[in-house]
Amino acid sequence: MSAMPCNVDVWVDDRDDGTFVIYIDRDLITERGAGALQQMLSTTVTGWRRLDDSLVYATLRAVTG
Structure with missing residues (x-):
């Protein structure tokens, strides 16, 4: 992808459907x-979990503004 949002190098779209x-x-x-x-992410996907606690969101806000 070119012309990334906010001039970042990597962008992750976390969708409502999980x-x-x-x-x-x-x-x-x-x-x-x-x-x-893609192969690496596909083979490890079963071990992923979403971290939705307040510390994660506070850290994200601190980093991204």
Whole structure:
């Protein structure tokens, strides 16, 4: 993806349906690297969990403004 929001290099869209999409600036990753990242994320997905407690949100607000 080019022209990332807020000029960031990586953007994660956490969707209401429990899925998320990772966007990475094209200048930062090759097609081979993107495939490897997708494979790595797909094999570890069963161990993921969403952290929705107040500390996570407070930290995110502190970092992102």
